[in-house]
Amino acid sequence: MLGIGWALRRRIRSSEDFFLSGRSIPAWIAGLAFISANLGAQEVIGMAASGAKYGIMTSHFYWVGAMPAMVFVGLFMMPFYYGSRARSVPEYLKLRFDEKTRGLNAITFAIMTIFSSGISMYALAKLFELVLGWSFHWSIVLSAVIVLIYIFLGGLTSAIYNEVLQFFLIVLGFLPLVLLGLKDVGGWSGLTAKLATVATNAGFEPGAWSHSWKYMDSPSHNPMGMEWFGLVMGLGFALSFGYWCTDFLVVQRAMAAGSMTAARRTPLIAAVPKMLMPVLVILPGMLAIGLHASRGGFLPIGSDGQPEYNLAIPMLLGHYLPTGLLGLGLTALMASFMSGMAGNVTAFNSVWTYDIYQTHIRPGQTDGHYLRVGHAATVFGILASVAAAYSATRFNNILDMLQLVFSFVNGPLFATFLLGMFWRRTTGHGAFYGLLTGTITAALHYGLTLPRGAVPGIKGGFLGAVLHVYPSEMALNFWTALFAWTGCFVATLLISLLTKRTKTDDELRGLVHSLTPRQRDGDMPWYKRPVTLAVGILVVSTILNIIFW
Amino acid sequence: MSLDVRFPIGGMFSIIGAILVVYGLVSDPAIYQKSLGMNVNLWWGLALLVFGLVMLGFAFRAKPPTNGS
Numbered sequence: 125m126l127g128i129g130w131a132l133r134r135r136i137r138s139s140e141d142f143f144l145s146g147r148s149i150p151a152w153i154a155g156l157a158f159i160s161a162n163l164g165a166q167e168v169i170g171m172a173a174s175g176a177k178y179g180i181m182t183s184h185f186y187w188v189g190a191m192p193a194m195v196f197v198g199l200f201m202m203p204f205y206y207g208s209r210a211r212s213v214p215e216y217l218k219l220r221f222d223e224k225t226r227g228l229n230a231i232t233f234a235i236m237t238i239f240s241s242g243i244s245m246y247a248l249a250k251l252f253e254l255v256l257g258w259s260f261h262w263s264i265v266l267s268a269v270i271v272l273i274y275i276f277l278g279g280l281t282s283a284i285y286n287e288v289l290q291f292f293l294i295v296l297g298f299l300p301l302v303l304l305g306l307k308d309v310g311g312w313s314g315l316t317a318k319l320a321t322v323a324t325n326a327g328f329e330p331g332a333w334s335h336s337w338k339y340m341d342s343p344s345h346n347p348m349g350m351e352w353f354g355l356v357m358g359l360g361f362a363l364s365f366g367y368w369c370t371d372f373l374v375v376q377r378a379m380a381a382g383s384m385t386a387a388r389r390t391p392l393i394a395a396v397p398k399m400l401m402p403v404l405v406i407l408p409g410m411l412a413i414g415l416h417a418s419r420g421g422f423l424p425i426g427s428d429g430q431p432e433y434n435l436a437i438p439m440l441l442g443h444y445l446p447t448g449l450l451g452l453g454l455t456a457l458m459a460s461f462m463s464g465m466a467g468n469v470t471a472f473n474s475v476w477t478y479d480i481y482q483t484h485i486r487p488g489q490t491d492g493h494y495l496r497v498g499h500a501a502t503v504f505g506i507l508a509s510v511a512a513a514y515s516a517t518r519f520n521n522i523l524d525m526l527q528l529v530f531s532f533v534n535g536p537l538f539a540t541f542l543l544g545m546f547w548r549r550t551t552g553h554g555a556f557y558g559l560l561t562g563t564i565t566a567a568l569h570y571g572l573t574l575p576r577g578a579v580p581g582i583k584g585g586f587l588g589a590v591l592h593v594y595p596s597e598m599a600l601n602f603w604t605a606l607f608a609w610t611g612c613f614v615a616t617l618l619i620s621l622l623t624k625r626t627k628t629d630d631e632l633r634g635l636v637h638s639l640t641p642r643q644r645d646g647d648m649p650w651y652k653r654p655v656t657l658a659v660g661i662l663v664v665s666t667i668l669n670i671i672f673w
Numbered sequence: 674m675s676l677d678v679r680f681p682i683g684g685m686f687s688i689i690g691a692i693l694v695v696y697g698l699v700s701d702p703a704i705y706q707k708s709l710g711m712n713v714n715l716w717w718g719l720a721l722l723v724f725g726l727v728m729l730g731f732a733f734r735a736k737p738p739t740n741g742s
Contacts, residue, residue: 153679288678289681292682300717304708304709307709444708445707445713446707446708446714448696448700448718449693449708449714449717
């Protein structure tokens with residue numbers, strides 16, 4: 125079973141660049157590629173882990189976070205990206221601001237890719253540990269070797285293509301798991317009954333795991349430890365908009381579309397299946413914690429005394445799926461781990477080689493030289509990922525760690541983008557020092573606060589004094605992102621006002637909102653216009669929020 | 674040359690589905706205790722097979738009459 129999957133994937137890989145060359149890609153495929161780029165192992169394992177740890181409040185990542193952000197990307201951001209033809213975030217920053225802003229962003233982005241790939245590596249190693257029974261150290265080595273081979277065999281030549289296949293593999297591989305699990309616990313009502321036990325055991329109201337908004341009046345009433353303002357601003361605004369608007373691993377998929385209109389519609393079409401993803405990725409986590417409470421010790425207990433939430437999906441796979449389907453489920457998981465790691469290591473490689481090394485360290489060398497540097501960067505990236513994977517062992521939920529990284533990188537970056545795109549007065553100095561201030565603000569906030577029950581160190585509080593203790597890791601992430609965003613926004617604003625513009629209006633054409641031709645959708649039938657789609661998506665996600673209130 | 678992504682998707686899931694169906698028919702029923710007594714290999718295999726064939730069907734129908742692009 126595994127072999128067939130691999131053999132097929134290998135053959136498919138040779139038919140490269142389908143997306144970039146073909147003009148007649150059906151819109152739904154472009155949309156699927158868009159969310160597939162985001163539906164990696166981190167999403168599957170991380171969202172399930174969060175479903176177990178925080179309950180249905182995890183759905184805020186979708187119905188409060190992703191939906192409005194994807195609509196915003198489609199309606200407002202795509203025209204700049206598509207129009208400027210920037211291939212990466214650093215490249216856009218160079219066009220809009222200057223070389224030093226690009227350099228700073230390239231560095232933080234490179235660090236982010238290492239952590240992302242390390243987190244995938246950790247998850248894959250956990251899976252090997254569970255399935256093969258190897259020690260964690262050997263499992264990490266195995267994962268590192270596999271991803272190295274994968275990259276050098278050219279595993280990324282048609283990344284987008286693979287991602288669409290993978291999307292279906294994940295959906296069709298996990299759906300039977302969810303259906304069996306739901307049937308086993310007695311449907312939604314059976315699940316809420318089990319979750320009530322989970323909630324009361326943890327000292328909350330019985331509905332704390334099965335209501336997304338009801339207990340958000342105070343941080344002490346829900347497992348995530350958030351009140352509505354911090355959640356909407358920290359997650360809904362800073363983190364989600366930051367992620368969807370500035371993560372080019374995702375945005376690039378829409379840029380492959382044939383026309384501006386198609387590019388704008390891609391995120392909107394992608395939002396439709398994205399809206400339904402919680403069923404596939406959060407629900408299993410809730411099932412796992414429900415079984416954990418009612419059947420005792422379904423999830424193994426980690427070294428911190430908490431259940432190992434990351435194992436929710438692997439444990440469920442082993443629990444419900446017989447030989448045969450189990451192979452399909454494991455293939456789906458491994459395929460997504462592999463591409464998650466390979467995608468990030470490759471992104472690290474190109475950012476390091478072109479945006480840092482070629483621009484700032486050794487410009488003007490031969491192509492062969494940069495190619496060798498690129499290979500070295502790949503090996504270095506994998507070694508650094510191993511280190512990141514070990515730091516991930518300290519987190520019982522990989523989504524906690526991932527969002528922490530995002531809060532450092534995407535949170536402040538979104539403020540830079542917002543000002544850069546909608547205010548032509550924003551200067552290069554403003555952007556650079558603003559971004560720096562934002563990142564430092566994040567570090568200060570993280571260094572001076574701690575999640576409850578954690579010791580100072582990798583989880584925060586390393587600056588000596590702990591000024592505030594958050595109820596959960598995720599609460600700390602949301603506030604870090606919000607602080608970082610605000611720090612960057614204020615600093616960029618002030619410094620821009622104090623410094624002179626270096627780019628003329630003419631140079632900023634197509635890069636700033638007021639200097640870019642308006643999109644006219646008037647000649648399209650109303651049901652095809654991006655705005656119509658956008659409104660529909662927002663209405664449906666509002667309804668989903670109300671149903672699971 | 675570009676290839677409609679529905680071909681590999683359809684092909685892959687048809688094959689996986691067919692294998693699961695066959696395996697579901699010949700496997701020891703005892704292994705289905707895990708999956709609440711349902712022969713999930715058979716049923717999900719059938720579902721995947723149908724999905725794969727539908728994808729292939731669409732891919733063939735959408736095939737452009739002329740060569741290239």
